[in-house]
Amino acid sequence: MAEDSTALDMNNSTKQALESRALAPRFYTTDCDEIGRYDIDPVREEWDAMMAAFELDINREHFKQNYDFDPETLEADPELKAEFLDLLVSSITAEYSGCVLYQEIESKVGDPEIARLFRYMARDESRHAGFINRALKKLGVAVDLSVLKRDKEYTYFRPKFIFYATYLSEKIGYARYITIYRHLERHPERRFHPIFKWFLEWCNDEFAHGEAFALLMRANPKLLRGYNKLFIRMFLVLVYTTMYVRDHSRPKLYEAFGMDVTEFDHTVFDITTEISKQVFPMTLNTRDPKFQRGLERLLDLNIRVDGLQGVSGVGATLKRLSLQVGIGTTILRLFLLPTIPNEMPKQVAMQPAW
């Protein structure tokens, strides 16, 4: 009986990871030949230092360590457990999405040096996904990664879009993990699961991955000029707003951390914005009250869309449509808010400065 229910749960978490909801992490595919034509020579010295650091692999042993955890401790708070599982499943989908994409680029890119970089990054993401899956397994709900790789819907993105989106998600990943880690360091009584103890080395991996994308973009500056600036701005808005809406759907989780979720998101925006000055030609003014009002409006519209889930009929369809138009308009308004121009760039670093 116990085995049956575990099998059912495994299917459910795999099913959840497979879902293609608007805000759920996606799997991507791209034009690897084009990435193979990117230039490295303009940043040769930094490239060699970066590759040496990846080769050194200082976090090799980190994700092999084990820990004890009694799943019963989460049973007392089913809502927190549900949100924590949702976080783990969404995180493993994102980590594994990176792994699959980097593996694909490694195998098809043509250029052996770029292939080697993506092999290192796929190695790290595979470790991260594996580590989350061990946590899920202890809770009886592991995700079947081979099913995910086979059955998940893949979205094609042009290489430059992959670079903008992945660079941002690596840096946001860093900012999120370090902010949670530092907070729980100050409030260890709030650390309700041991996985958070792993976040320091983990975030350094994500930081280094972001540096790799930053370096490749700086070596190929056409990616950062002209009308590409509009795409960068759009990706900034999309990635930031997605994170905001997703985090606000997990209130119990942040309550358990003893964090204000809105302040947490703004701290993550601040850190990411500061880092992204190394490469992006502009930053968003996320502390502008107009930006905040847009975020709140988006949140409200998304909650209303979710409320219509499973409701059928013409009325619900029209309502859904009008809410979607509202979401689109709000995102457009955020996109049109004035940005802060940035004179580039800063030196690439394998370890974060804070």
Ligand SMILES: [Fe+2]
């Ligand atoms: Fe990762």
Ligand SMILES: [Fe+2]
């Ligand atoms: Fe990463």
